[in-house]
Amino acid sequence: MRYQSTRDSNLKLTSAEAIAQGLSMDGGLFVPESFPRLTEDMIISLVSKPYKDRAAQVLGLFLDDFSAEELEKYAGEAYSQSGYDTAAIAPLYRLDGETDFLELWHGPTSAFKDMALQIMPRLLTASLRKTNETREVCILVATSGDTGKAALEGFCDVPGTRIMVFYPQDGVSDVQKLQMTSQSGSNANVVAVNGNFDDAQTGVKAIFSDEVLRAELNEKGFFLSSANSINWGRLVPQIAYYVSAYCDLMANGTIKYGDEINFCVPTGNFGNILAGYYAKKMGLPIKKLICASNRNDVLTDFINTGVYDKNRPFFTTSSPSMDILVSSNLERLLFELAGKDGAFVSNCMAELTQNGQYEVPAHVLKEITSTFAGGRCSEADTDRTIAEVFEKHHYLMDTHTAVAYKVLGDCRAETGDKTPCVVVSTASPFKFCDSVIKALGQPVASNGVELIGALETLTGCPAPEPLGALRDKTPRFLDTVPVDGMKQAVREFLK
């Protein structure tokens, strides 16, 4: 199978080339030129298989320049019980007869990004070998919290790689900060930036496009790459958990093969829900994908009107991983919905850059609404949802998951759709202790990682082991740099 750019259908790359390169030279994203079929036999055969086998099967359909043995090895390492606190890896939690939560936060960093970032470094280093790359890769990450830690864990001591994470000094939770600054591994570096997330991200982008620095690093045998969800190697592992959830619903008798289900996904960069769309295109019986937004509701408006307009206020919310105005993976959806038309995508993206908005034609909007529904959730409703579900079901959700569950309820009320729905649960509530304690109507009396214990006491729910262990950790990385000092920090790290 070959890969092409969303902005140029004539490019043809192997999967290893697409993963090694990350972003296409024309600014587009790599997409498979066609979608392999998930047959009935395949799905039925996966029902009795563990998560790692389900993942290897899905990956194998897309990465045909990797052998089955390679993919089984990587999936076995990435989704083993040493890194997850449950043998199921991505278990379903049944809330009631029509709703299940797909819990994607049982991995080492307690957020769904582990599902991709535990395996992506293995796919990337293999891709670099397959493309005869001899330089050492340094992954640069600007993070608002979850990605940085998941990337640090994924790349920890992976031979032939370095990883450097920049986070906004006052822009991440105390738990997230200590998760990153106490990271182990001899190939890692973590630096606070004196600025907000946008400053850190702008700084990283400037480093990527600095040709002098690139030449300098090349001399020393290094090159820079990124671990964000524009890379195909990060997106493709996410398809597996949609398939896995379907298999689990078959295994427990909720559905039989062919029955349609819905998924509701708390969305920021559109990477998670896009993987669900790809699963549907492969033939997984999905009826609707419900795209849930917090107050930053640019995607809700887009799905409902066909106008993408980022000219709007930006809000800092209690679900920070969804505080995004430009969802980069939407470009991949546009490409498919507009009939793989690279020129159309290029135009939309140019308009977005110039005017901050674009509008899709009616036939594309019709395609969107045939598969997607969109809804938003306010800050007050996020809190209320956490409290209500905890009182009624004794089930504790994080803020991102609560946004999705609220939007699902609204959607059901509005459409009367009775299709069973899987809510994709993206983080442990213990990653966002202060917001969750507040949502439960309690005062936030302590700070930092002490809140983990406070939330345990309040709810009787145990924190995931790696978060609980933070209480005994001391920070190892203490550097703070100004935004214009980031480049120098990279130079020093890659001496």
Ligand SMILES: *Cc1c(COP(=O)(O)O)cnc(C)c1O
């Ligand atoms: C990253 C993240 C999201 C958003 O996922 P996208 O793929 O960017 O849409 C939602 N919830 C949590 C907890 C996250 O870390």
